[in-house]
Amino acid sequence: MTCETAVADQSSKVGSSPPLRRESSEKSKLTQKGLWGKACFDRLNIAVVPASELLIFVAFRDSMRSLIQRVSQCEVWIDGCLHSSTGRGLLVLFGTKTGDREESCAHLADKVVNLRIFEDPQGKMNLSSLDIGGEIMIVSQFTLYADARKGRRPAFTDAMEPVEAERLYDRFVQLVAASGLVTRTGRFGAKMEVRLANHGPVTILLEHDVPEHP
Numbered sequence: 144m145t146c147e148t149a150v151a152d153q154s155s156k157v158g159s160s161p162p163l164r165r166e167s168s169e170k171s172k173l174t175q176k177g178l179w180g181k182a183c184f185d186r187l188n189i190a191v192v193p194a195s196e197l198l199i200f201v202a203f204r205d206s207m208r209s210l211i212q213r214v215s216q217c218e219v220w221i222d223g224c225l226h227s228s229t230g231r232g233l234l235v236l237f238g239t240k241t242g243d244r245e246e247s248c249a250h251l252a253d254k255v256v257n258l259r260i261f262e263d264p265q266g267k268m269n270l271s272s273l274d275i276g277g278e279i280m281i282v283s284q285f286t287l288y289a290d291a292r293k294g295r296r297p298a299f300t301d302a303m304e305p306v307e308a309e310r311l312y313d314r315f316v317q318l319v320a321a322s323g324l325v326t327r328t329g330r331f332g333a334k335m336e337v338r339l340a341n342h343g344p345v346t347i348l349l350e351h352d353v354p355e356h357p
Contacts, residue, residue: 232277238287
């Protein structure tokens with residue numbers, strides 16, 4: 144996830160820091176009340192987090208996501224029946240957001256098969272799935288885009304619509320399988336029971352976005 148963070152000290156102590164640009168009286172009042180981000184930055188997807196005397200402004204960029212878990216085994220069950228299974232390797236929970244493009248599928252697929260998160264003989268994370276002949280389970284997961292910042296019920300409005308999401312999911316699966324590793328999947332859109340043994344545990348979030356104007 145790409146973040147740009149600006150921290151504004153609400154105290155009057157500037158110290159040796161460079162002079163700050165004077166803000167309008169309106170912005171100053173909103174900032175003191177913790178409302179500036181809400182009033183002006185919502186449309187830019189900026190979270191405002193008060194901490195003591197600080198206001199922290201964090202800008203998030205859209206990105207395709209893959210949540211990686213290192214597993215010793217994984218099974219996907221659908222309607223009470225075993226649908227697919229893998230041994231030592233990775234479980235990849237794959238999600239797409241409105242605006243994601245196929246270029247991100249290629250980037251993440253390459254990252255997944257080459258990510259060095261398996262131990263070498265010295266016990267260090269230095270080997271990839273390609274190095275160990277790992278098996279890959281890929282499961283679609285739109286809930287990676289749950290927005291629970293407001294209220295108690297998460298919203299999923301940022302998740303991509305199903306038709307295009309399935310196309311990108313299938314493309315990602317194809318690219319991972321092209322590596323030659325054993326690749327298994329769940330069923331897109333199905334209600335699944337995923338049984339796994341997370342070895343470590345090791346869980347890593349991978350993200351990639353394509354700039355609007357490269």
